[in-house]
Each structure stands twice: as structure tokens, then as C-alpha cells.
Amino acid sequence: MSISFQNDKRMPQGRLAIASYVIVGMIALLLFGFWKLQIVDSDRYAQLAERNRVRSLPIIAPRGSMLDREGRVLVDNYPSFSVLLLRDAPTQVDRLLPQIADGLGMSLDDVKQQIDGAKYMPKFQPIVIKPEASQSDIAFIESHRADIPVLEMLMVHRRRYPHGDLMASAVGYVGEVSAEQVENSDSKLKPGDTVGKAGLERQYNDTLMGTDGLRRVIVNSIGKEVGRLEQQDAIPGKPIQLTIDYDLQAVADNYMADKEGAVVAMDGRTGEILAMVSRPTFDPNDFAVRIPNAEWRELNTDPRTPLLNRAVQGQMAPGSVFKIVMATAMLESKALPDDFTAFCPGHADFYGRTFHCWRPAGHGSVDLHKAIVDSCDVFFYTIGQRMGIDRIQQYATGLGLGRRTGVDLPSEETGLVPSEEWVQRVYHHKWYAGETISVSIGQGAVTVTPIQMARMIAAVASGGNLVQPHFLKNFTAKTDRFPLDENTVEKVTQGMYGVINEGGTGASLKLQNIEFSGKSGTAQLMSYGAGSKMGKKGKETNGWFVGYAPRRDPEIVVAAVIQGSSEHGGTTAGPVVRDLVKAYYDKKSGVKMQLEYTAKGKRQENVAPAGNASTLAIAHPGIDQAAAQAVPVSAKPTEAR
């Protein structure tokens, strides 16, 4: 074979030289590329590398627990896992969404909605897409770390209310902070934080809420944690001790379980709240994990208003309990002589209208003591007319009605004590004198909250000490003085002692060896046909009983109201007041506590009719309703026992 290609010495030296230049040019170009990345844009890429490497995960601070006055746990936490979605890579998240939704057993729409809701939050901030991760969710995340690196688990402390709805209305509930709260928090709160939304949870949120920590960890390219950079530990929230006595709370709750109304028990000397129940209520555990929209809507629109704490927000006509204010006003103002006597034939005429006493047969000749004991309407009509609305208003307000008690709960309502000035200011007309007659027996425009009633009675029985009701054990309560004459206090408390111990309207509630005193009231729900407009039967009433012991300087004051029952206050509300007083003394003297002090416990049939309209005379500034109340009361009798 001829070697045709050998020894050909022609060399394209020019073209080879050019090849050398091309090589130098190529290397120069590549070096330029490195120079641009490593020198010019180095900082930017260093940041990107850092963001790759470091993942910041919050350490959730546990919320402080709540204890009762003896240190028993009322509210605490349990550890749980939330599923976090990391959103730094939106396109990747979008691509993985169906898989994520499927793996976590959520609907795709739900997941999308949550991501949409957070679209204005910074991208580096992960969002919780499933607050309560199940075992299988955790397994799903762990096994898909490589292909679904956008999921992370977060240890959280979920709120637990071991006693369920036992004192939900006072304790409140927690929830995710609202955008508005975040804005107003001076950057103390951040989106996704759990804060108290109502009740004590909200009132003492700053104490209960800790400061979240931050864990900066090194992760590898598949999101696995391989190292720890630094950790800023969470500062747990502080526990708070309440004045609540779990035993008394249980007694009250047991009685109220299937009723509608409120009970508040308070130490009359200090203002320490021993028990507070509002029914119907809710289970705050439902809020501890994100509450489903439907359930939330239901709670909010339920005509029985389970989210309302009736003890401090329910504004209702006080009925005959108001007569204690009237009696105090009469004695203090000296507008009438102490031994003033009225004759009750069962009715009386004022301003051309007939007002009935609850007892059609009448009480005969009635002095102040008898009037309180038997709750004679005509007596109080008469003294009310003599004193006039402004003097009544002066003493009612002095005894704490129509203004907030200052209890350490958010959203306390004021109630309303009408006056000539008030009618002029709000309705621009003169006070109808006939309205004074209705107010004299706690009807008409006057509305109060149960906690105001407890404080009022405590004030009267203690000679004018208006304590500040409170839940927090080490609370510095301020006591307002509305000094009452010894004579006044003695006469009025004797009357209230008589209500129970001298065959009065609370005779059935008598307790052995305890100076149990009190006053019943049975207020018409809404006067002037407002009730029937809302489909209510005319006979339905709010039954009140405010009781305390001992007769002077009470240790325990209990105000109870049962709504929407056709029975009288002494019958409906009296038993729970007596039970609480009895329980208090039993406990004090070391007698074994009982849960059931009355035959009427949870299984009682005395259930408020289901689905009835609000039984509260809520004094929201709805003009219609308030205006209706300013109209003179009808001639229909107002019962009280």
C-alpha cells in the first residue's frame, strides 16, 4: 500500500498561528465571564448562596397557662405540628400543588385559597397550610423531602382547654392574628401569630404570649437539615393565676349547662371573681386549630349568640332587683321619710294610666321592708314618682349601673340608666314622666349587665364600696366609694335578708346557718311589643336573682339571670345562686364539695326553646329598639316575686 499521506511537508503555518490566537481569545473570553460573576456580581451571588444554605424557622413560644385560684390548670398547651409551605420558588410551588394537596388530604382549592391569602406577605416567609399535621402528614413530608422540598414541619404549642366549654365565655379563645392587629401592634405581632381573640386570652395576651425564637439551620440541596447556625430561644409566655375557683365554676356551669343566661360569683370585699358562666357558649378548643369557615359563620350568626359573654356584655332589664337601687335612693336622698308607707290595692294610677302590681290582689299597707321582701310594685311606683328620674339615675349610677365595672375583660358593655338629659341628647324630646314609673321597677329604658348587679349589691351591703371585679389573682383593684348611711345599709340589707328568711320572694332558697340574703327579679324581655315582633311569646321573661352572704359586708355575691323562661327569677335563677353560696361555705368549712346542689342539673328539661330569637335586650345603638324603649310602658303588669 502506497503511503500517500506521508512526508507531505506543506504546513499551513499562517492558519495554525491564527488557531493560537483563537485559543488565547477563547480563554480570555471565559476569564471575562468568571471575572463578571466572581468580582463584579460576587455580592449578589454570595447572598443567593447564603439563602440557599440557610433556612430560618421560627420556634414558637408556648403561651402561658391559666390556673385557678388554687393552682389547678384551666388552660394549657399541647405540642403539635403544623405544615409549613415555603414559598421562595413560586413556580415550583405551583407545579407541586396538586401533589401537596393530595398528600395532605386537602382540597386543591383550599390550598390555593390559603396561598392567595398570603400573596402580599414577603415571599421568604413560610405560611402554615395545615395547622394540625396528622401522623400520615408527617410521614408524607418526611418521605418527600427530596421531590417536594417546599414543605416543612413546625413544632407548635396548640392551646388546650381541658374543661372544654366550662368557662369559655370568660377565658375566650385564641386565633390567628388579623392583619389589622399586626398593623396596630407596633411590630410586636407578625402575620401567623396566635393571639387571644376574646376574653381573658385577649385581655392578658401580652403576658400570656411569649416571644417566638428563631432557628437558623443549614440545609442541603434536598432541604435536609445538616447543621445549625444559631438559635434564638423562644421566651415562653407567663402563666396567669386567676381568682376563679374551679369548684364553684363547676357548680355554676353544671346548673347553667342547658340554659340561656349568665352567672357571676364574686368576692364582695375584693372583687375577685370566683365563677363566671355564660350560656349558650362554645368550645374554645374548636378555635385552637384554625376554625373551619362554616363553623365560624354558624357561631357568629347563631341567634342564641354563643360568642357573647352575657355576664359582662348582656344588657338586660334588671327587673325587680332594681328595687334595691330604689330603696337605697329613697333612704339616702331623704326625698321621703324612712317610714313612708304606701297602700297597694294591686294597681295604681299615674299620669292617667293604670300600672299593675305583680300581685293582682295587692299587698295592702306596705312599708319599705315589706316592699323589698314581697317586691311590691306599687310601693316602688310611688316612691319613683316622688323622687323623679334624675334622682333615681343619680343613685343608680352611683351604685355602678350604666357604666363599666372595670372588670379585666375586653368588650364590657355599659348598660343604660336613663335620665332627662339622656333622652334630650339622644332623642331630642322631653322625658315622659310615665317612663319613670317603669324604671322604678327595673323596666323601661334601664338595662344592666349581671356583673354590674353583683357589684351593686356588694356596694349596698358594704356601705358603698364599689369594688373592681377582676379575674387576675394579683390584680390591683381600685375600690370606688359611694358612701351610704349606716341606716340605709341596715334597712336595705334587712329587707334582702327578709326576701329569703322571712317568707319573701326567695323563701325557698333558705340556707341553714348562713345569712343568705338577696333579691329576685323577673323582667319582661322586651316591652312594647318588640318581643312579639321577633316572634316571642309575650310571657317569656328574664329571671334574675342576686344573692349574697353574709348580710353585711358580703364575702360572696352571686348574680344570675336565666333568659327566656316563663318562670320567675326566684325559681329559675335562685337555685344556682343558693348553690354557689352553699358551695362557698361548704368549702370554707371543709365540708365535702358537691357538684349537684340542686335537683335541677344538666339533665333538667327547663331548656330554652330552640331557635328562638335573641333574648337579650341588647342596647346596641340600634335606634329602633332604643327608641321603642323610650316609649311609655304599656299598662301590662310587670311581675316580680
Next chain:
Amino acid sequence: MRERGKLGDYDWWLLATTFAICGVGVLEIWSATHASHLAGMHNHQMEWILLGVGLMFLLSRVDYHTIMEQAPILYLIALIALIAVLALGHARFGAKRWLPILGGFLQVSELVKLIIIIVMARFFAEVRTEELSLGDLLKAAGVVGLPLILIMLQPDLGTALVLVPLAAIGAYLAGLQWKHALAIMALAAIMVPVGYHFLKPYQKERVTTFLRPEEDPKGAGYQILQSKIAVGSGGFWGKGLGNGSQNQLGFVPVRYSDFILAALAEELGFAGVFVALLLYMFLLLRLVQNAQRAHDRAGMFLVMGVAAVLGFHVLVNVAMVIGFMPVTGIPLPLMSYGGSATLFVFLALGLVMNVRIRRFVN
């Protein structure tokens, strides 16, 4: 006639440069893998290098003219091997590229590259005209085109493309006419969009990703982005060997192989890259010098074929690492981990040495 093949006749500068690059490569492979389940990889790489050096020496002993005489048979073997790999090949990573040989897997296309270097050198060495005629040009295209298509069918676009500059530099040195060069470029400009149409979906994705990487930072653009982050975050002096977070935590894709320069750039910085690229520049210039001093035209073509292939590898790989070119899966010669690729480079250098030690013949 001078005694040939004395040790002093070998290109010791070239060899030193080669070993320097290999050393940097082994170091970086160690750094990239020592803390992972891949630990010990650098030892394998050193074994490949030693084997490569041995093969290089052996290949340099057989006169390159003798080898080039066998070009037609070698070409036939190459085609058969490529068809065999398509028919029986062992698929890895979705492409049939490996043939089981000697108890291991040989990446056939690496062998084919070597053979085509020889075939092309032989082809152009036989061209006697001062200017390359259209007929010869088309013949050359045909000779390269056949294996190129077979490699593309594997599919291995990256390796297939290596054959293009190989043919191109041969044609250029054989006296390619400007009008033909322009015509080829025009044709290529037309063919690129048409060819794009025939790409596999993943290949298309690579191209679109390359053009608009920000559109999908964690999908297909992820590799380029992570590579650039590694390079950029290295700064001037680097984070230190074994300290690159992008590298150590696995953000840099195949950091011990195709993206080894990204790992190096992160840990040794611009300074390290500068040294590495200068080594490659010196290596390539040294090859050109060897071509210039070759005993004959055949030797020149052989050496420049090697230079074209290695130069193309360096260009495409490095440009990919800094985001100048799409991801093609072409390793960095002598630095990337890999048996077949390392052996190929040493065999190719064996051809260069072969020409080198015979430069004074006659």
C-alpha cells in the same frame, strides 16, 4: 537517521501541564465528594489517570503513520460499535452510551472520537490541492456525518457536536475556501431552527432554559443558576477547599464531573479559576506548537484534531458553568471525574506524543 523516541523527545511541558490539571481535578473531586456517600471517588480518578498515562505511553510507541494506515478499518469498527451500542447498549440516565467491555462499561462515543480524529487526519492528509475543493469538503462532511448521526441517535448531542469542530479545523487547515465557509455558516443558520424542531423535549428544555433561565429557577434552569451562584459566591479568593456551601451541600449539580469547575470556582475563587484556565490555555497552545513542528502534514492534522476536540470540550464546559451556553453534558477534560473520558484524553495525548517524538524523522 536520528534515534527516535528517547525520553527527552517527549513533550515534558505538555505532560507537566496535564498532570497539573489532573492534580487540581483530583483535589476538587476529593473536596466535592469526601463528605458524601461518594467519598473515595478521587482514588478511582487517580487509577484512571495512571491507566491513562500507561496507555498514552503505549500509543506513542506505535508510529502514527502505521495507525493512520488502519484508518478505514478503524472507521468501520467505530460504525459497528455505534450500531452495537444502539442495538444492545446499556442505558444510563436515559441514553444508550455504554457497552460492557472488559468487565466495565465503556462509553463508546469516547472511543469513536479518538478514531474520528485519526480518520479525519488521514482524510485531510490525502488532500493534495492547496485549496479544499467542494468535492473533498462534501466527502469530509459525509465521513463525519455518518458517526455523528449515529451518536445523536443515542442520544448524545454533546459528543456528536464535538465532531463538528474536529471536521471544521481539519477543513480549515486543509485550505477551506472563504466562499465555502460562508456557505456553511449560512446553511447552519438555516438548519439551526429546523434542527431545533427535531430535538428531544429535554434538549429543547435545556435550550429554552439557557435562553431564559429566570423563568424556571428550580426546574431546568436550576442547574445553571446553582452553578452561577457557586461561581459568583466564590469571589476572588474562594471559600477555601472543602468549604464551598454550594458544593458541599449539593446545590451544584454533578459537582464532581460536568460542573467541577463551578465547585473549584466556589472554593478556590477567581484566583483558582485563573490558574486553571491558564493551564488549559498553555495545554492548547502547546498542542498547536506541536502541530507546527510536526514532521509532516499528517502529524499536524492529527495533533490539531486532538487540539480541536479538547479545545471544544474546554470551551463548551466552561461556558456552561458560567451560563454562557446551555447544559450539554460535556465534561471538562482531565478534571471531571470519569473513566472513559479520562482515558480518551490520555490516548489523544498519546497521539500527540507520537507525533512529537517523531518530529525529527528524516
